[in-house]
Amino acid sequence: MSKYTLAFPVQTEIEIRKSRFIGFVFPVSDRDAAMQEIDRLRNEHRAAAHVCWALMAGGQSGMSDDGEPSGTAGRPMLEVLRHHELDGVLAAVVRYFGGIKLGAGGLVRAYTDAVAAALMQAQRIERISYAELDVECDYAEEARVRRWAEQQGYALVHGSHAETVRLRIRLPGIMQDQAKDALRNLTQGRARFS
Secondary structure (H helix, E strand, O other): OOOEEEOOOEEEEEEEOOEEEEEEEEEOOOHHHHHHHHHHHHHHOOOOOEEEEEEEEOEOOEEEOOOOOOOOOHHHHHHHHHHOOEOOEEEEEEEEOOOOOOHHHHHHHHHHHHHHHHHHHOOEEEOOOEEEEEEEEOHHHHHHHHHHHHHHOOEEEEEEEOOOEEEEEEEEHHHHHHHHHHHHHHOOOOOEEO
């Protein structure tokens, strides 16, 4: 499973036998966000011969050779992302043709090297999946629960007040069980979870 994403986008450029290969890597939330970046690159680089890309985004992954011979651009770029255990990442390479054909092996190396060069400058960060925990407590315990969530660095995303207080807390998914135990202790067992 891919467990890293990128902290910020990176752009690099390499030249191979007079062709310019501009490599980009972007952190993206999903395929729609990735396609917006591809459209932007196509608009910015209208004179480019190809805008090839590879996307690792869970079930929304994909790739495109954009007119290069099949299997010479998208697939090698996707393999680089897999090798680096990345998810939520778009790799794109804009190619300005320099007049000299590189052959299938040369293209594979060029697209692989363009993405690898961008990733060498990128900062990988751990990808964390978040969950929301619904907590029900008495009014007397609300301030204590809110303070606890703040001290833990968790986000309070919703609160409602009726007969009891209901708070929705956003936290890393792997922390849910620990959070429930902590909140039960904090409220002497009176906190309820739905």
